[in-house]
Amino acid sequence: DVKVTQSSRYLVKRTGEKVFLECVQDMDHENMFWYRQDPGLGLRLIYFSYDVKMKEKGDIPEGYSVSREKKERFSLILESASTNQTSMYLCASSPGLGVYNEQFFGPGTRLTVL
């Protein structure tokens, strides 16, 4: 079974802190994604990566950066956390050029910024 793990289930940080969210997948998938999920707004893509060291902005990249130094690991970085970044963060991975692009999700990290 594909397994996507995220480093923390719950995280509380203060405004201005630098925050790292880690994601690891164990199925040798090419693509990895970071989403945030908010009530009424659904899943919104922040960044994705289609190969090691390769990344592309999603729909809401402002205030975030990412790092993919190894194929299995994709990190989301909040350079200076703000209260409007309080959200559920979901990591996902998918194989290479799939026919229907199924994505496999981690359990999520609920981040609260005070």
Place this chain on the structure above:
Amino acid sequence: QKEVEQDPGPLSVPEGAIVSLNCTYSNSAFQYFMWYRQYSRKGPELLMYTYSSGNKEDGRFTAQVDKSSKYISLFIRDSQPSDSATYLCAIPSFGSNYKLTFGKGTLLTVNP
């Protein structure tokens, strides 16, 4: 116009009811359509996918695509409390080989 729009719900039904969940999409070129299920405090997981038009059945679940009206549906027969979850439709993003566009999700509660 957004690529995919989903009835927001929430939806509350008694156990045993037939449930209908719906999405519309904008681009007639889309071929694959997916439904994800997300239990509370979990990540979404793929429930079903369909290709092109028609129906696909898996146990109590039926996914239906009407390409003429650009409408996709998920039906749940004999709904159970364990079906209580958020259901999200998803389509491959236009012009992308790996991105998905998700509907906002419909929260379903099946009451015993």
